[in-house]
Amino acid sequence: MTEQIDKALAREYEAGFVSAIESETFEAGLNEDVIRRISEVKGEPEWMLEWRLKAYRVWLEMEEPSWAHVSYPKIDFQSISYYSAPKSMKDKPKSLDEVDPELLRTYEKLGIPLVEQQMLAGIAVDAVFDSVSVVTTFREKLEEAGVIFCPISEAVHKHPELVKKYLGSVVPTKDNYYAALNCAVFTDGSFVYIPKGTRCPMELSTYFRINEQNTGQFERTLIIADEGSYVSYLEGCTAPQRDENQLHAAVVELVALDDAEIKYSTVQNWYPGDEDGKGGIYNFVTKRGVCHTNAKISWTQVETGSSVTWKYPSCVLKGDNSVGEFYSVALTRGRQQADTGTKMIHIGKNTRSTIISKGISAGKSNNAYRGLVRMNPGADGARNFTQCDSLLIGDQCGAHTFPYVESRNPSAIVEHEATTSKVSDDQLFLCQQRGLDAEKAVSMIVNGFCKEVFKELPMEFAVEAGKLLEISLEGSVG
Amino acid sequence: MSNSNVLLSIKDLHASVEEKNILKGLNLEIKPGEVHAIMGPNGAGKSTTGYVLSGRDGYEVNSGSVTLDGEDLLEMDVEERARAGLFLAFQYPVEIPGVSNLEFLKASVDAQREARGQEALTSAEFLKLAKEACKQVNLPVSFLKRGVNEGFSGGEKKRNEIMQMILLQPKVCILDETDSGLDIDAMQVVAEGVNSQRSPERSFIVVTHYQRLLDYIKPDFVHVLADGKIVKSGDASLAKELEEQGYAWLQTEPREDELED
Ligand SMILES: Nc1ncnc2c1ncn2[C@@H]1O[C@H](COP(=O)(O)OP(=O)(O)O)[C@@H](O)[C@H]1O
Ligand SMILES: [Mg+2]
Numbered sequence A: 001m002t003e004q005i006d007k008a009l010a011r012e013y014e015a016g017f018v019s020a021i022e023s024e025t026f027e028a029g030l031n032e033d034v035i036r037r038i039s040e041v042k043g044e045p046e047w048m049l050e051w052r053l054k055a056y057r058v059w060l061e062m063e064e065p066s067w068a069h070v071s072y073p074k075i076d077f078q079s080i081s082y083y084s085a086p087k088s089m090k091d092k093p094k095s096l097d098e099v100d101p102e103l104l105r106t107y108e109k110l111g112i113p114l115v116e117q118q119m120l121a122g123i124a125v126d127a128v129f130d131s132v133s134v135v136t137t138f139r140e141k142l143e144e145a146g147v148i149f150c151p152i153s154e155a156v157h158k159h160p161e162l163v164k165k166y167l168g169s170v171v172p173t174k175d176n177y178y179a180a181l182n183c184a185v186f187t188d189g190s191f192v193y194i195p196k197g198t199r200c201p202m203e204l205s206t207y208f209r210i211n212e213q214n215t216g217q218f219e220r221t222l223i224i225a226d227e228g229s230y231v232s233y234l235e236g237c238t239a240p241q242r243d244e245n246q247l248h249a250a251v252v253e254l255v256a257l258d259d260a261e262i263k264y265s266t267v268q269n270w271y272p273g274d275e276d277g278k279g280g281i282y283n284f285v286t287k288r289g290v291c292h293t294n295a296k297i298s299w300t301q302v303e304t305g306s307s308v309t310w311k312y313p314s315c316v317l318k319g320d321n322s323v324g325e326f327y328s329v330a331l332t333r334g335r336q337q338a339d340t341g342t343k344m345i346h347i348g349k350n351t352r353s354t355i356i357s358k359g360i361s362a363g364k365s366n367n368a369y370r371g372l373v374r375m376n377p378g379a380d381g382a383r384n385f386t387q388c389d390s391l392l393i394g395d396q397c398g399a400h401t402f403p404y405v406e407s408r409n410p411s412a413i414v415e416h417e418a419t420t421s422k423v424s425d426d427q428l429f430l431c432q433q434r435g436l437d438a439e440k441a442v443s444m445i446v447n448g449f450c451k452e453v454f455k456e457l458p459m460e461f462a463v464e465a466g467k468l469l470e471i472s473l474e475g476s477v478g
Numbered sequence B: 001m002s003n004s005n006v007l008l009s010i011k012d013l014h015a016s017v018e019e020k021n022i023l024k025g026l027n028l029e030i031k032p033g034e035v036h037a038i039m040g041p042n043g044a045g046k047s048t049t050g051y052v053l054s055g056r057d058g059y060e061v062n063s064g065s066v067t068l069d070g071e072d073l074l075e076m077d078v079e080e081r082a083r084a085g086l087f088l089a090f091q092y093p094v095e096i097p098g099v100s101n102l103e104f105l106k107a108s109v110d111a112q113r114e115a116r117g118q119e120a121l122t123s124a125e126f127l128k129l130a131k132e133a134c135k136q137v138n139l140p141v142s143f144l145k146r147g148v149n150e151g152f153s154g155g156e157k158k159r160n161e162i163m164q165m166i167l168l169q170p171k172v173c174i175l176d177e178t179d180s181g182l183d184i185d186a187m188q189v190v191a192e193g194v195n196s197q198r199s200p201e202r203s204f205i206v207v208t209h210y211q212r213l214l215d216y217i218k219p220d221f222v223h224v225l226a227d228g229k230i231v232k233s234g235d236a237s238l239a240k241e242l243e244e245q246g247y248a249w250l251q252t253e254p255r256e257d258e259l260e261d
Helices: A002-008 A032-041 A046-060 A101-109 A139-144 A152-158 A160-166 A177-185 A425-433 A438-454 A459-473 B046-054 B078-083 B101-115 B123-136 B154-168 B184-197 B211-216 B236-245
Strands: A023-025 A084-086 A123-129 A132-136 A148-151 A190-194 A203-209 A220-225 A230-238 A245-248 A251-256 A261-268 A280-291 A296-303 A308-311 A314-317 A323-332 A337-346 A352-361 A366-375 A383-392 A398-407 A413-422 B008-017 B020-030 B035-039 B059-068 B086-089 B096-100 B172-176 B203-207 B221-226 B229-234
Touching: A032 A046, A032 A177, A046 A177, A123 A139, A123 A148, A132 A148, A139 A148, A148 A152, A152 A160, A152 A190, A152 A220, A160 A220, A177 A251, A177 A280, A190 A203, A190 A230, A220 A230, A220 A261, A251 A261, A251 A296, A261 A280, A280 A296, A280 A323, A296 A308, A296 A337, A296 A438, A314 A323, A314 A352, A323 A337, A323 A366, A323 A438, A337 A352, A352 A366, A352 A398, A352 A438, A366 A383, A383 A398, A383 A438, A398 A413, A425 A438, A425 B078, A425 B096, A438 B096, A438 B101, B008 B046, B020 B046, B020 B059, B020 B229, B035 B236, B046 B059, B046 B078, B046 B086, B046 B172, B046 B203, B078 B086, B078 B101, B086 B154, B096 B101, B101 B123, B101 B154, B123 B154, B123 B184, B154 B184, B172 B184, B184 B211, B211 B236, B221 B236, B229 B236
Parallel strands: A123 A203, A190 A220, A203 A230, A220 A251, A230 A261, A245 A280, A251 A280, A261 A296, A280 A308, A280 A314, A296 A323, A308 A337, A314 A337, A323 A352, A337 A366, A352 A383, A366 A398, A383 A413, B035 B203, B035 B221, B086 B172, B172 B203
Antiparallel strands: A023 A084, A123 A132, A148 A190, B008 B020, B008 B059, B221 B229
């Protein structure tokens, strides 16, 4: 079987095409001038520029982290371009009719039609292409409900009080190396505000696409769910197939005020590089949410892409009775490396958290779960349950689990379960003996393994995620 | 003898596992509708026979031939053999956590129907068949929702195998010690499941250690497999003799410890 897997992993990356779109791209390099120019093309107010420059100076003092179970050549931050936008976006299109048809075609090819009539009813999309948001659909319908869903660059202008109050409030500038870099050079991303007591009438989603060569994507997402509100948000990501590595360093901040609930789902399918590990996206992402009293944040992620993933969506359970959840499927193959997990910081009383992590490794890949559960002294009666399962396909891949527990409250309860299993020859043989081919068998076994996580995804995306796994596994057995 | 009347034909089959010769000249001919019982001491090669016929990785055929319905079975992949109508009920059924029995069965039936150019069954049609099959092997319908063999008792696993057989409607069924470890009630359920599937087109190879299963599944022929080949064949009465006398008297050559006697 190992042999079959070996010869296999030459699967196609379906989103690997490049769109012929004329872009305005900054020359490579990073300094204060570049940051001023980013701020200028976005017509940002002075306070935003100051915030960026401050972050840049913080970043200069920081060191690139090396503790993750991943290895890659040192990134030359001067060889990256920090801004690229389709030329047609220069005079901002007012409606879909004015958007470059090639851009619309790109999204259509990716299965995300941006023309509202063709869209899945009930899902609003913000489409981010390289450094800018090209279109946000269903805005009027959302506005009727008082929901704000727009590019963050627009929110800086239209809702400065909210942006000033919350930007950097969950992930401070100096939090980590990539977060600081993102604060300095972030270009676009989505902004969401759900007013008090409002249940967002549709799913919100952002679709990130890297197209231009040698550019980094530094997106910034900020979601604020006001008291008693609810929102479900999904992000998807793809990039062309290129031999060079590209950097994606995003920051996502979630604020769930009292009694609010945010469900945040990710289907990450950045280009993973070829089977020898050439090319692919470095996905270095900081995602964190803060829960106030009785609030709930639920992260669900399906990570199948990127050559290196470094990502720990976390919850700060600040308010009493607040709830944090993390459901993750991370699949690595070829030479992919993933170091992913979560942090659950229990501050309030009776806070609860659940972590379900499913790591699947195939080929020569490495897949690590890294999680921290911290019970602060005030977290009376807090509880955590963690379950980490690893599934190995073949015998040249690696699975690792690094659970950290810090309990400073004797009444807090932390439970941890971990398993490692293999797609066994016996299982494959049973499936084949019943008439299934090996590929179908593996994808069924893997889907079964991931079931607990898939059921957390919104319906349409659960199906998508299943298909994505199937495509990702194509050729993973002979 | 005309080949057209033979469903499964095994001729002078030699096979090895990890360089060790296990089957050493196996001959067996099975006509449609026949039930053949294979008995024999542990390590004789009974399970190996099932694996070699179904094409499992690691089981090397060194010489001989096997045809199913006149087609060269040994040329086919595992799943092709299954689709051609070969079914193996496992001695030790494996678990597939998280994959529901229903999903697994539907996928299997779909794959086989597709290969035969038959139309796919709708979910509703299939569910109806699956529920009936559950009833036939005395498994609660709730087992369709559970993971394949996940947390099943020994007896439930074996009944689950028979349920799969009922749904897949194979031409040749190999049951590898499906009765071992079962109490008498469970064994009867298994036997009834098999009997209900007997038909003029379907043949069975029933591997067992015990005469008692053969009281319920009346075989047309009984064979004794020892050291990789069939050393004796007879009708159902042979099973009774074996039960009373063991296998030692059939050994082709006396064992060393017997010689010293
Ligand atoms: N995977 C294997 N590797 C090595 N030897 C095996 C393997 N499978 C079976 N054998 C050997 O082949 C012989 C026949 O085994 P088996 O077919 O299981 O016998 P039976 O089912 O008649 O008890 C035994 O000596 C057993 O040890
Ligand atoms: Mg056996």
